[in-house]
Amino acid sequence: MAFSTTTDEVMAGIDLTGRVAVVTGATTGLGLETARALAAGGAEVVICGRTAKKCEAAAAAISETVGTAKLSSAVFDLADLPSVRAGAASIVQAHPAIHLLINNAGVMFTPEGRTAQGFETQFGTNHLGHFVLTNHLLGALRGGAPSRVVNLSSAGHHSGQIRWDDLHFESEPYDKFEAYGQSKTANILFSVELDRRLAGSGVRANAVHPGMIVTDLARHMTTDDLAELQRRAAARAASGAGPGLPEFKSVQQGAATSVWAAVSAEMADVGGVYCADAEIAEAADYATDADYAARLWALSEQLVDESFPG
Numbered sequence: 575m576a577f578s579t580t581t582d583e584v585m586a587g588i589d590l591t592g593r594v595a596v597v598t599g600a601t602t603g604l605g606l607e608t609a610r611a612l613a614a615g616g617a618e619v620v621i622c623g624r625t626a627k628k629c630e631a632a633a634a635a636i637s638e639t640v641g642t643a644k645l646s647s648a649v650f651d652l653a654d655l656p657s658v659r660a661g662a663a664s665i666v667q668a669h670p671a672i673h674l675l676i677n678n679a680g681v682m683f684t685p686e687g688r689t690a691q692g693f694e695t696q697f698g699t700n701h702l703g704h705f706v707l708t709n710h711l712l713g714a715l716r717g718g719a720p721s722r723v724v725n726l727s728s729a730g731h732h733s734g735q736i737r738w739d740d741l742h743f744e745s746e747p748y749d750k751f752e753a754y755g756q757s758k759t760a761n762i763l764f765s766v767e768l769d770r771r772l773a774g775s776g777v778r779a780n781a782v783h784p785g786m787i788v789t790d791l792a793r794h795m796t797t798d799d800l801a802e803l804q805r806r807a808a809a810r811a812a813s814g815a816g817p818g819l820p821e822f823k824s825v826q827q828g829a830a831t832s833v834w835a836a837v838s839a840e841m842a843d844v845g846g847v848y849c850a851d852a853e854i855a856e857a858a859d860y861a862t863d864a865d866y867a868a869r870l871w872a873l874s875e876q877l878v879d880e881s882f883p884g
C-alpha cells in the first residue's frame with residue numbers, strides 16, 4: 575500500500591456481506607467515498623449526516639454506482655450532544671451489532687465559536703461529539719466483534735497539542751490552526767485510550783491521516799489562511815518539528831487509508847496506532863502518549879458529564 579492507493583484497490587477481494595458499517599460525515603467528501611467503497615464491498619452502511627436531505631442525496635449518489643447498496647441513515651449533529659445521544663440510540667435500535675465505525679465527520683479552521691454545550695467548535699465537534707457517539711455505540715460494537723473503530727485525524731495534529739488549561743481558548747486569543755490541531759490530536763489520543771480500554775474485547779481502534787484532498791473541508795478557509803498554513807508547515811518542517819504540506823490526493827486515494835484501517839487483514843489485530851498512506855505511520859509523541867490519552871478520556875467524561883468505562 576502506498577500514497578496513491580485507492581479505496582477500490584484496498585477493497586479488492588474483501589467481502590463485507592453481513593457486516594454493518596456506520597460512517598459519520600458520509601454526506602460528502604471522504605465520508606461519502608468511504609461509505610460507497612464499504613457498500614460496494616457488501617456492507618450495510620449507515621450514512622450519518624446533519625440533515626435527512628443530505629443523507630438521502632448521499633444514498634442516491636451511492637446507489638447510482640452501487641446498485642446492490644444496502645443503505646440507511648442516521649441524522650444528528652455532532653456539535654450538540656443530546657442530538658448525538660439520540661442518533662446513537664436510533665442506530666443501536668436498528669443495528670444491535672455494528673462491525674465498523676468510521677468517525678469521519680469534521681470541521682476545520684472554523685471562525686471562533688461554540689457548540690451547543692459551549693465547547694470550542696472544532697474540539698467539540700471533531701472530538702467530543704465522536705467521543706460520546708462511540709461510547710454510546712460500544713455495546714453494539716462489542717456485539718459485532720471482531721469490530722473496528724477508525725477515527726479520522728490529520729497531519730494537522732502537528733499544529734496543536736491538547737491545551738489542558740485552556741481547551742476552549744478562554745485565556746488566550748483563538749487560533750483556528752491550533753484549535754484544529756488540538757482536535758486532531760484528541761482524535762489520536764482517543765484511539766489510543768479506547769483501544770487500551772477495549773483490550774481483549776475484539777474491538778480495535780485506530781486513527782488515520784487521509785492525506786491532503788480537495789473537499790468541502792476547506793469551506794472556512796480564506797486565501798490568507800492557506801498562505802498562513804503553508805508558512806507554518808514550512809517552518810515546522812525546517813525546524814524538524816513535523817512534516818511540511820504533502821502533495822494532493824484524489825478523494826479515492828484520501829479515503830483509502832480509512833477503508834484500509836477498517837477492512838485490511840493487516841489491521842485485524844492492531845490497535846492504538848496512527849495510519850497514513852494505507853500503512854502504519856508515526857504521529858507526534860504528544861498525540862500517542864498513554865498518560866495524555868488517559869487524561870483526555872477523564873477530561874472528556876467530565877466535559878460531557880457522562881462516565882464511560884470503555
Ligand SMILES: NC(=O)c1ccc[n+]([C@@H]2O[C@H](COP(=O)([O-])OP(=O)(O)OC[C@H]3O[C@@H](n4cnc5c(N)ncnc54)[C@H](OP(=O)(O)O)[C@@H]3O)[C@@H](O)[C@H]2O)c1
Nearest residue numbers: 599601603604651652653679680726728786787789790791
Ligand atoms: N480533506 C483533507 O485534506 C483532510 C486532511 C486531513 C484530515 N481530514 C479529515 O477527514 C475528515 C473528512 O473530511 P473531508 O475532507 O471529507 O471534509 P468534508 O468534505 O467537509 O466532509 C465533512 C463531513 O462532516 C460533516 N460534519 C461537519 N460538521 C458536522 C456536525 N456538526 N455534525 C455532523 N456532521 C458534521 C459534514 O456534513 P455537512 O455537509 O452537513 O457539513 C460532512 O459530511 C475530517 O475529519 C477531516 O478533519 C481531511
